[in-house]
Amino acid sequence: MTRVYRGYRCKGDREEVIQRITKWVNELTVRDRVPRVCTERSVGRGPREFYLFVAFEQEENEPLEDRVAKFFDFIQTQPPRLGKPIGDFQRQEISKFVGQDLHFEEFSRRLRYNPLVVPDAGDPFDKEGDEGLSLDELELTQQCDRLLLWMSAHAEGAFATLDSARRALRIGMDTRSVLRTLRLLGHCESSRDGSRWSMAPSTVIQVDEGCIVLAGPRDESLIQELRQRFRDKTEQVPQPSGAGPSAFRIRTDDPGDLSQLGVAVERHADRALARALPSIDHWAKALESVPIDLGSFTLQRLSGDNFDDVGAFRGEPGFYRIQRTGTNARASYLYYAPELGWRRGEWAGLRFLARLREFGPAPCTFDARKYRLFVPLEWRWPEIYERALVLSSGLLPTREDNGNGSWLVYGSIEQELLELLQPRLELEVQDA
Incomplete structure (x- = not known):
């Protein structure tokens, strides 16, 4: 693998130009092949003109990798326009008048x-x-x-x-x-x-x-x-x-x-995601498995909206708060089922799973006239399923509190999306 430096004559703010190229390197996922950049030490043509060299990796006697070639084609069409390259160089050919190489990864860390x-x-x-x-x-x-x-x-x-x-x-x-x-x-x-x-x-x-x-x-x-x-x-x-x-x-x-x-x-990211999602049982099986020695922990189990002390662990399925004995010990939250063992995941998703297995189908209310879905706050869905609802509008849910409790309200929900999600989450849908 050979490192080559492709040169450009640039106009504009030096750091802004490098920032834009850094963005394109990251977005086009070519950092492993386009790792660094350098510019000349001094500017003799004016305060906003300079030579810039973008380094890329290439197999000897082989054409440019396709995605690297597309990257260089792409940057020539984007503002600030770099124009046509002035040539490809080895590092020793430009070393006398350029500064130290700047890694794109290092530069991105200091932006903004x-x-x-x-x-x-x-x-x-x-x-x-x-x-x-x-x-x-x-x-x-x-x-x-x-x-x-x-x-x-x-x-x-x-x-x-x-x-x-x-x-x-x-x-x-x-x-x-x-x-x-x-x-x-x-x-x-x-x-x-x-x-x-x-x-x-x-x-x-x-x-x-x-x-x-x-x-x-x-x-x-x-x-x-x-x-x-x-x-x-x-x-x-x-x-x-x-x-x-x-x-x-x-x-x-x-x-x-x-x-x-x-x-x-x-076009329809919400429905595409919903079709790809597994059932809630398969989602639970895919959660991270965690080995636990219960002898060094105290346990509380979610009952309703509160975590209650359980004393000796009896293998009851549910959502647990576990904490090591001793001072300054941090608590963790895990789901347990005999067929799964101890599983770790995002908090709201584990709570949903525990309530679903304890109380049955998950309630929600659909207003078909206004395309709105109401989900009880304590039944907030696992994140990946909730994302399908949010992608329907590009907006987070609003929260409504009334005499019947607290609700998360999602807008722009189509009937087709709800029909895709209902069997996967074991939903009990009521009409508004």
Whole structure:
């Protein structure tokens, strides 16, 4: 494998140009083949003109790998336009007048915000709160927008790093709730153990007839390009209670080809996801298995809305809060069933599973006239199933409290989507 440096003569702000190339390297997933960049040490043609060299890996005497060739074709069409390359060079040929190589991964870490260092971010699967938000909605929306920009610049990272960034931006929501929100909206994904996150591909998703919404990474340049392309048809809609980044919506029936912007088009992501989802039993079997020595733990089991002491463990299925004996011991939440053993997963999903197995079908109410679905708060669905509801509108649910309890209300829900989800989640659907 040989490293080659492709040169360009550039105009503009040096860091901004590198930032854009970093974004394209991450979005087109070629960092393993396009790992670094360098620029000349001094600028003799003017304060905003410079030579830039993008390094790429190539097998000797072989043509460029297809995805690398597509990357170089792509960057020539994007602003800031790099123009035609001036040639391919070995490092020793340019070493006298260029600075030290800059790794794209290292550069992305310093874009936009410097996170605070917080050694212990806690357990990604700890209890998720259902409490309301106290911050001003507009202020919280702006903070979440800035966090999404930060994550888009980084492309991926650890849960602890995200927790640090959230603290730096003074977002009052818990990091687990923030990350769950961003996954529900289709902006990012997490590793199985919750310790790492990565941005999803940039995609526009049809949410209503004549309306699409942007999911995945975003930056000011992409937003500006979409505004210019669709003129007065774009809007940014705050999430309910400001509990997430604003939804960037475009009022159009046909977005056309957005591949030059690095954006894919998905017509019915909600139904496509629902069709791919397993039954709740298969979802439970796929949860992470956790070996437990119960002799060193105290146990509480969810009964109704509270965790009650159980004393000696008798093998009863359910959702448990377990904690090691001794001081300063952190609690964990696990689901147990004789056929599954101990399983670990996201908090709301384990609670749903436990209630479903204890009380029977999961209740919900559907208003077919207004395309709204009401889910009792204590029956909040496992996240991957809830995501299908959120992708129907690009908006998080609202919360309604009345004499009959607290409800999560999802909009733009079609009958077809509900019919796909009903057998998978063992739902008992009532008409509004």
